[in-house]
Amino acid sequence: MPTQKTIAATGNTVVAEAMRQCAPDVMAAYPITPQTTIVEEFAAFVAKGRVHTEYITVESEHSAMSACVGASAAGARVMTATSSQGLALMWEELHIAAGMRLPIVMANANRALSAPINIHCDHGDIMGARDTGWIALFAETAQEAYDNTIMSVRIAENESVLLPVMSCLDGFITTHSIDRVQVMDDESVAGFVGEYTPANALLDLENPVTHGSFAGLGGPYFEFKKAQREAIERSRKVINDVGAEFSELSGRPFGMIETWGMEDAEVAIVVIGSTAGNVRHVARGLRDAGAKVGVVKVRCFRPFPFAEIAEALAGLKAVAVLDRAESFGAEGGPLFLEVRSALYDNAERVPVIDYIYGLGGSDVKLELIESVYKDLSDIAAGVEAPAGLVYLGSR
Amino acid sequence: MQQLTEIRWHARAGQGAVTAAKLVAETALELDQYMQAMPEYGPERMGAPIKAFTRISNVPIEIHCNIEHPNAVVVLDETLLAIVDVAEGIESDGVIIVNTCKTPEALRAELGLQGSTVRVASVDASGISLETLKRDMPNTPMIGALAKATGLFEVDPIVSHLTKTFGKKFSQEIIDANIASVTRAYEEVSVG
Incomplete structure (x- = not known):
């Protein structure tokens, strides 16, 4: 059984901690309130050598998700985080990540969309993205945000799923409140998420593949969409199985x-x-x-x-x-x-x-x-x- | 028996109220309590009036709404009394603790709480801080005053948590000064 430590921490702090424990190969991120402290704290982990992640600072969320798509297609375990206008600016790439079947994990700090300008919580950002093909988990508490982040990796990377997952937590209410949270030891999380073996890595030179190519003019676009539908349907069982396994490990419940x-x-x-x-x-x-x-x-x-x-x-x-x-x-x-x-x-x-x-x-x-x-x-x-x-x- | 204590902090940005709200929550955790601590988010600029909140309970805290009926109100800067209704929504058996040289009686009159069952407490946290820390940082002494006025904690768990958390980033001299200010405020707060 894992060693668990009870700490006082914000939702963002424990999401950053969970991401460090899941050890992504690449993170590409752009700051936006109230998500910023996730990628800020993660950047500090990278700077201190506590996680060996290629951290790409980009000029916008459009670029952040573009870099995530590229890195994931190359075969890396990839994570990022965003919120509100940032999620909106990722729009094109959200569909591309799902269509290319890239198991990217992204935290979203749920925040209202402009106009008028507002930095506080609602689900307008994430609900607008509900038809982009991403799996979407929601947290009630900082604890669930931590747990969902870890489970997201296993769900996304499951070979019968291979879809990106958004792990959503309420802006400020969950992201910035200090709460009582149990975090697991690094080895238990690493053991739970396991090593990522990409199915169709661009960098696998022995088995060259193409991602995201043209599929119009009688090509298989329609069938690709059907395959996405089938994959997210299959994810139901995976989400429940991963949840049950995580519950066993953590002692905390999970259900859809x-x-x-x-x-x-x-x-x-x-x-x-x-x-x-x-x-x-x-x-x-x-x-x-x-x-x-x-x-x-x-x-x-x-x-x-x-x-x-x-x-x-x-x-x-x-x-x-x-x-x-x-x-x-x-x-x-x-x-x-x-x-x-x-x-x-x-x-x-x-x-x-x-x-x-x-x-x-x-x-x-x-x-x-x-x-x-x-x-x-x-x-x-x-x-x-x-x-x-x-x-x-x-x- | 469920016991939920809700605390509202009033201060000016830069006085350390957010840190104090957090330190109280962390101390509660060390006593195996459940807790929340959150600032009120808005435009932040040094010297502007701000609020922060702490909840402490012996059972898990499920609610995530603003604190509207606090059991305790802590005021780090007495000039706020003229511009903010610090007593707003306070429970009838609640306590308001103000960083001031005034007596609880004078404070009660100033707050318009004559005849109210709300308790009023005063402590010269700035004075204590100037003597111990050599600068006006009323946040840590106000934790001591809060602990005493509410009966929330003894002084020991606060000192032990401060030693642990401040030990990571401050010199022994600063830790000792903070401990002295918490202990003095705990002893010197007068509740009327």
């Missing part, structure tokens, strides 16, 4: 969804990221008062755990989805669209309401969560409830 109180819940809130803690805290209080409330936390958004969600929410009297991102003009936020779609094939119809909350770091007060559970109990009791999307706590 993690539920609380769902055994006999009548109503539930579905949530992603740090707000899951606020919701569970409120739910505990309501349980103590006899209310049958539950919480479903989504820890893996891509691939989306449809079957798990459909099963967890089956037969409930009402469900609320908390979306920390917009999908303007859609029926609701990105999480709502997935959850309601997952429920479509269930025999019994469950009312689902979407709450857009916390955009640009707007504080997620416990009273707001209480008001959502109040709405749900009203629906369950047949009392009139909000129709359509709610902007939770907006002035």
Whole structure:
């Protein structure tokens, strides 16, 4: 079993620590708030010789992901980190990394997109990237950010997957708060992630290959996309297996969804990221008062755990989805669209309401969560409830 | 029995409130408590009013919202009293600890807390710091004052953590001066 040390550290510090322990061959990065301290602390590890990584300082995030794509195609284990506008500037290469089946691991400090300018947490950046073909894991706490980073390497590099993974943590709330975290010893992490053996390295001169070539004019572009779909479908099993193995090692749970109180819940809130803690805290209080409330936390958004969600929410009297991102003009936020779609094939119809909350770091007060559970109990009791999307706590 | 203590720090940027919030959290961890420490992020410039937060609990802390109803408020710079409502949202059995030469009674009047159950404490952290550290760094003495006024810690775990953490980057002379300032503030804080 690993030796674990309990430390006081920010989410970014333990993500940098996890990256050091996973020992990437290459990191190419550009700083952006609130991600900067990840690549800053990693650069310090490189400077002190605590990790032997080729650290490439680039002039933008577009270049950062371009360098990651090149290095990964060459056959290196590659990592980076970004946030918000930086993720947006990587747009082209996000698709290229996934299409070229490059197992790059990237931390994203979830932050609002301009305009207006805002440096605080929401999921607008990462949800906008949900169709780029990357696997996306979300952390509630600094601990989960550390754990997810390590698991991401194994998931990405699995030969039946070979897809890039984003490991997302909430900007400032998780990235910059000092929290109590258990970190493992270097040998245990190194043993868990193992050595990376690239399947189709450009630098393997004995077996020359081409990456990212032209596939139009009757070429296999369409089939490449189908292969990507099949790969991310296969990743479901890998994510669960890697999670189970990591749980065994660390003693900490992992599931694509993690539920609380769902055994006999009548109503539930579905949530992603740090707000899951606020919701569970409120739910505990309501349980103590006899209310049958539950919480479903989504820890893996891509691939989306449809079957798990459909099963967890089956037969409930009402469900609320908390979306920390917009999908303007859609029926609701990105999480709502997935959850309601997952429920479509269930025999019994469950009312689902979407709450857009916390955009640009707007504080997620416990009273707001209480008001959502109040709405749900009203629906369950047949009392009139909000129709359509709610902007939770907006002035 | 769940015991959650929420602390709000008021200071001017550069006075070390963020470090103090962190040191208190780390001390709590050494006592096997759960904790969070976070500054309030915004434009930062030396001398501007800032806030920082610490949560300490004997059970895991799940919440990630701002602290609106603190059990303790620590004010590192008394000139803030005129421009910031430091008592905002404080729990009725909470305590406000201010770096000042004034008495708790005078402070209570200045804060408009006559007749309130909120406790008010004062300590001359700047004076202590000038004597021990030879400069005005009120953050470490205010940790001592906070520990005493709230009963959160004895002075020993603070001293032991300071020795450990400061030992990595400061001379013995500076460590000793910090220990002296924490210990003096712990003894000298007066709660009214």
